[in-house]
Amino acid sequence: MDNFIAARSQMALSLGFHIIFSCIGMVMPFFMAVSHFIYLKTGNTLYKNITRAWSKGVAIFFATGAVSGTVLSFELGLLWPAFMEKAGPIFGMPFSLEGTAFFIEAIALGFYLYGWDKFNKWFVWATGVVVGISGLLSGILVVAANAWMNNPKGFDFINGEYINIDPIKAMFNDAWFSQALHMCIAAFAATGFAVAGVHAFMVYRKKNIRFHAAAFKIAATFAAVAAILQPLSGDISAKNVARLQPAKLAAMEAVLKTEAAAPLIIGGIPDTATGQVNYAIRLPGLLSFMAYGDMHHPVKGYDQIPKEEQPPVMVTHFSFQIMVALGIFMLLIAVLYLIIILKKKSWQNKTWLLRLFMLATPMGFIAVEAGWTVTEVGRQPWIIYGIMKTRDAVTPMPGIPYTFYLFTAVYISLSAIVVFMLYRQIKMVGKLYDNSDNEALTFSHDLH
Known part of the structure; x- marks a missing residue:
C-alpha cells in the first residue's frame, strides 16, 4: 500500500466512523427535547425517564464525536498539507464557526446534564x-466546507495562485445548501430508524414495554417524516450535481455514452471498455427529465470526459444504487x-x-x-474540483500505511467501547425504569 492509497483509506475510515457519531449527536438531542417537553407539559414521569436515558446516550455520542472529529481535523493537516496550505485561508471560516458551535453545544450539554x-x-x-441546534449547525458548517471542495468559489485562480479571497462567498457556494439539506434530513432518518429499531426490538422482546413503546413512537415519527422528505432533498441535490459536477452525475448514473433522452439506469454493471451497462433496467428519457426537466436534454457521459478526470464508475454507481434502494425502502x-x-x-402494536x-x-x-462514498469518490480525481488533484495534495511523509493500521485499531476499539457503553445503558434502563409488569399488560397482549 503506497502513501496515497493509505492516506485516502485513513480519511475514509475516519469519516466513515465520525459520520455515524456526528449524525446521532446532531439528532438525538431533538428526540430528547421532545420527550422532555411532553414530561414538562403532562408531568408523566415515563417521559422524564426516557429523557434522562436518552440524555446519557447523547453524552456518549458527544464525547466520541468530539474525539473522532478532532482526529479528522489533525488528519487534514497531516495527510493533505498542500491542500490545507492553499485551501485553509479560503474555506477556513466554516471550520472556525463550527468550533464556536461545538463550544456552545458543550456548555449547553453541561447545563442540561447537571442542571x-x-x-x-x-x-x-x-x-x-x-x-440540538448547535449540533445541527456544526454539521451544516462542516458540510459547507465539503461543498466548497465540490464547488470551489470565493477566489480567483490565476497562474497557480489563489487571489482575491472571499471567505463568505466560499462558505455559501452553490453546492452548500443542497448538500446540507440532504445531509441533515439523512441524519434524522438514519438516527430515527436506528433508535426506533432498538426500542422496537425491546418491545418485541417484551422488555419494559411501556417505556420502550413510548420512546419508539417519538423516534419512529421523526424517522418517518425525514424519510418522506429525503427524496425531495435528493432531487434538489441531484439536479445540483448535474449542473455543477457532470462527471459525478455520469458516474452515479453509469452514463458511459453521451445521449439525448438519457435513460434512468436501475442496477446494472458498468463496463467502461465496451461503454455498456450490463443487466440494467432502463427507463427511457427519465434521467434527462429528472436532471434537467426535459426528456430530450443530453446527459454528458464518460465518452466526453478526459480519461484522467473520470471518477471510478463502479464504486460510485453501486454506492448510489445502494443509497437509493435503502432510501426507497425506508420511505415505504x-x-x-x-x-x-x-x-x-x-x-x-402489531409484531x-x-x-x-x-x-x-x-x-x-x-x-x-453510501451517500458519502458517492460524494467523495464521485469527486475524484479532484480534492478541489477542477483545480487541485487529490494525488497532488498528499503528504510526502513516509510511513502513512502504518498510521492507517494504527488508526484502524483505534477506531475499532472506540466503536467497541461505544457499543459496550450503549449496551450497558440499555440494561440499566431496564433495571431503573421497569414498570411494565402491570401497566403494559394490555399493550403486551396486543403483540401477536
Missing part, C-alpha cells in the same frame, strides 16, 4: 434545545407508519410492524455511508 433540580425546569429544557416504511398512526391505530423497524435499524446509516 436538573438545580435550575428552572424550562431553562434546562431550553439548554437541551440549544444542544415511513408512509406505512404514518398511515397507521393516522388511520389504523389498531396496527401500532410485523416492529419487525419492519428492526429490519430497518442499520439501513439509514448504510445509506449515509
Whole structure:
C-alpha cells in the first residue's frame, strides 16, 4: 500500500466512523427535547425517564464525536498539507464557526446534564434545545466546507495562485445548501430508524414495554417524516450535481455514452471498455427529465470526459444504487407508519410492524455511508474540483500505511467501547425504569 492509497483509506475510515457519531449527536438531542417537553407539559414521569436515558446516550455520542472529529481535523493537516496550505485561508471560516458551535453545544450539554433540580425546569429544557441546534449547525458548517471542495468559489485562480479571497462567498457556494439539506434530513432518518429499531426490538422482546413503546413512537415519527422528505432533498441535490459536477452525475448514473433522452439506469454493471451497462433496467428519457426537466436534454457521459478526470464508475454507481434502494425502502416504511398512526391505530402494536423497524435499524446509516462514498469518490480525481488533484495534495511523509493500521485499531476499539457503553445503558434502563409488569399488560397482549 503506497502513501496515497493509505492516506485516502485513513480519511475514509475516519469519516466513515465520525459520520455515524456526528449524525446521532446532531439528532438525538431533538428526540430528547421532545420527550422532555411532553414530561414538562403532562408531568408523566415515563417521559422524564426516557429523557434522562436518552440524555446519557447523547453524552456518549458527544464525547466520541468530539474525539473522532478532532482526529479528522489533525488528519487534514497531516495527510493533505498542500491542500490545507492553499485551501485553509479560503474555506477556513466554516471550520472556525463550527468550533464556536461545538463550544456552545458543550456548555449547553453541561447545563442540561447537571442542571436538573438545580435550575428552572424550562431553562434546562431550553439548554437541551440549544444542544440540538448547535449540533445541527456544526454539521451544516462542516458540510459547507465539503461543498466548497465540490464547488470551489470565493477566489480567483490565476497562474497557480489563489487571489482575491472571499471567505463568505466560499462558505455559501452553490453546492452548500443542497448538500446540507440532504445531509441533515439523512441524519434524522438514519438516527430515527436506528433508535426506533432498538426500542422496537425491546418491545418485541417484551422488555419494559411501556417505556420502550413510548420512546419508539417519538423516534419512529421523526424517522418517518425525514424519510418522506429525503427524496425531495435528493432531487434538489441531484439536479445540483448535474449542473455543477457532470462527471459525478455520469458516474452515479453509469452514463458511459453521451445521449439525448438519457435513460434512468436501475442496477446494472458498468463496463467502461465496451461503454455498456450490463443487466440494467432502463427507463427511457427519465434521467434527462429528472436532471434537467426535459426528456430530450443530453446527459454528458464518460465518452466526453478526459480519461484522467473520470471518477471510478463502479464504486460510485453501486454506492448510489445502494443509497437509493435503502432510501426507497425506508420511505415505504415511513408512509406505512404514518398511515397507521393516522388511520389504523389498531396496527401500532402489531409484531410485523416492529419487525419492519428492526429490519430497518442499520439501513439509514448504510445509506449515509453510501451517500458519502458517492460524494467523495464521485469527486475524484479532484480534492478541489477542477483545480487541485487529490494525488497532488498528499503528504510526502513516509510511513502513512502504518498510521492507517494504527488508526484502524483505534477506531475499532472506540466503536467497541461505544457499543459496550450503549449496551450497558440499555440494561440499566431496564433495571431503573421497569414498570411494565402491570401497566403494559394490555399493550403486551396486543403483540401477536
